[in-house]
Amino acid sequence: MLLEMVLGKPREWLLGHDTDPLAPEAAARFLTLAAQRRQGVPMAHLVGHREFMGLRLSVSQDVLIPRPETELLVEMALQSLPEGVELSLLDLGTGSGAVAISVALARPAVRVVATDLSEAALVVAQMNAQQLSAPVQFWRGNWYEALPPEGRFDVIVSNPPYIARHDPHLLQGDLRFEPVLALTDGADGLAALSQIVAGASQRLNAGGWLWLEHGYEQGADVAQLLLGSGFKAVETKQDLAGLPRVTGGSL
């Protein structure tokens, strides 16, 4: 991938030209990128994009690199939004815009609104929405406070920061290079999830759905939060690895 990027050629071209000499500038650029990769810089940061739901999303150090497990959150949103029906969806903490943009493109009849506290993340999300011609309305602010006072939604989704403040994973792998605001709530991992559940009844239409991504050990806690706030049909869904990663319910 790094060589593809340096030469601006697809993989097939590289395979057909595997004995061609490299120009010195290209070799130097490739070696610099390879050294950064060895130091742990995520591939998505080196190449500047990541595939999500079959879409190419631009990413930077200002956003979480979209994860395959988050596609489950999109699937649950789509299941709650029948095709061709004029409903609405709110994506809280949109980061690169991955979830909001995927839903907007898969359900053109749905009005999609997305928020983030990070201005820098919203710049990336807006750029992605524009590049992919996805009609998404963006607002900046703390969870629901980002929104105009009026306005309810049929579906709310969020993949909030849910890693506990002292979790050693924060010091490992790609996480070292991603925004702290996207990873941890600065508390026990349930603070942002609790806030989002607590505010949902003020922002959901009757019969609306809330779907939340969470850590694989947080399913029972999130289900309890939802039940405690009056949600019904609460269930936890497993990702492709068989891990409980998304919990939701309806009001």
Ligand SMILES: C[S@@+](CC[C@H](N)C(=O)[O-])C[C@H]1O[C@@H](n2cnc3c(N)ncnc32)[C@H](O)[C@@H]1O
């Ligand atoms: C785990 S990332 C998810 C990004 C994206 N939705 C995804 O799934 O790839 C969490 C996002 O929540 C945002 N965030 C953190 N605290 C927030 C808050 N108080 N209000 C709104 N957004 C917040 C972060 O900036 C980050 O973009």
